[in-house]
Amino acid sequence: MRADLQIIQAWIKTKTRVLDLGCGGGELLAFLKRDKQVHGYGMEINPDDIATCIDNGINVIEQDLDQGLSSFQDKSFDVVIMTQALQAVDRPDLVLDEMLRVGKETIVTFPNFGHWRARFYLALKGKMPVSKFLPYTWYNTPNIHFCTFKDFEALCRQKNIHIIKRTVVNSKHLDHWVTNLWPNMLGEIAIYHVTT
């Protein structure tokens, strides 16, 4: 399992109700179902990923995240998760609001645009960063709202969102002590566990 998913699963209690937004092929939900008896639903828009979820026996609902979660009741899930998709939605702030509305807790992960490599790329080359981890060019990237750890935490403060836990990992999804010394510079992926 991807290392960020490994970290997230440790934060989820057994037998809870989980909604995974942009669940991909359902890797995390399959693990949570098997090892934690979690009752989970995934939301996905990619047809191949939906097919994989069906193959894997995962509950998957075809829906565009930008349409919101209005069909779900307030606090109807114990945890709402979104991994590596916050930067790809139209309005990350509104999606976050919706996640916090339908979930008692929320876990989000996103790539940190404040990572030193991104900063150096822009500073030295004067061009938008392209890396192995984020291989797109500015005009075709699905990632339309890049932010840094600091940006995200500023949004949390503004919305009175309480950060339960924060972990930063490098692009191999490893949690290294050096990364945690200066997360906004050294962390490539942020994993936040938040609630209202």
Added chain:
Amino acid sequence: MPEQIPADSVGLVQPQTLQFDQPLPLRSGRTLPQYQLVIETYGELNAERSNAVLICHALSGHHHVAGYHSMDDKKPGWWDSAIGPGKAIDTNRFFVVALNNLGGCHGSTGPQSMNPETAKEYGPDFPIMAVRDWVKSQARLADRLRIEQWAAVVGGSLGGMQALRWSIDYPDRLRHCLVIAAAPKLTAQNIAFNEVARQAISKDPEFHGGRYKDHGTLPRRGLILARMLGHITYLSDDSMREKFGRELRSGKLSFQYDADFQVESYLRYQGESFSEAFDANSYLLMTKALDYFDPSVDFGGDLVATLAAAQCQFMVMSFTTDWRFAPQRSREMVDALVAAGKSVSYAEIESEHGHDAFLIPIPRYMDLFGRYMNRVAADIGLPALPPEAS
């Protein structure tokens, strides 16, 4: 006519008629004293009797779902695209059961059958059936076939409503429920279309209050109109534009009130051929069953509470250009199932074919359908397919 039966067809099939003598109490308060069901089955029931799949039909459907009755048949059964060896519902693995619902006109007891109390044809006196009545008769069919639990109950449109009703009324008798292009109840617009269809039939001077057989007539014009209207609602704006555009039949406008455009002659043809094959009283009955369907009425309109008893897993599918039962209507079911904590998956299939899409072998639709049925197979412990066949 098939020159030769295709390899992925169930081949030549024969219907069977089963007699039921136990009276069937109906939602209307009336009782059907005895009845016959015409069925077809494909594939083999396994030793555990666990691989049976029930197919529920829509408004004008019947028991002949797949294969051919004879080498002279112009077309195979109505869902042949989804059912057969290697198809989405693989008859090499599943035992498929299909029936003609009560009140229909393809052999099961209906308005054209003899009323044992009067020794005359039922005609308009045949009791109006509700979806739950059909499901009850299907449960008795399962008893007769000694099928304790269906691996899956599958239906599109009105058939999907029967599948949903199964999950509520007989929660322990199905493991999976596939609800395709359906809705948890009809909207006012849906009911309005059905009412126009019914008016077209009942206002036909040949209708005679449903006693047309006694007068040696048929309300053919009414049925033609009803079907023309229905047909428009089964297609989409896109598919009609694609199929007919503004193409003229003879290349120029006639300035007569005849059919000028191809779409007009197409609808007339559809209506006419339907009017020869379908009984008017059955059509009225089927549209009423649609209008009356709303399982939440027993729970104060609360669909979440209605579905609380369900134990099976659900697969719901809708089609983007279906405006008769739009994707949003499928989402109502999905959202209620999620709120009720049931296992459910949902796919919204891109298609230009309107409501009729559920009968069309759209690649993504058939692929997901097949993948879900693989999951059903795994759930009942059937061996996995070799990779090249899946």
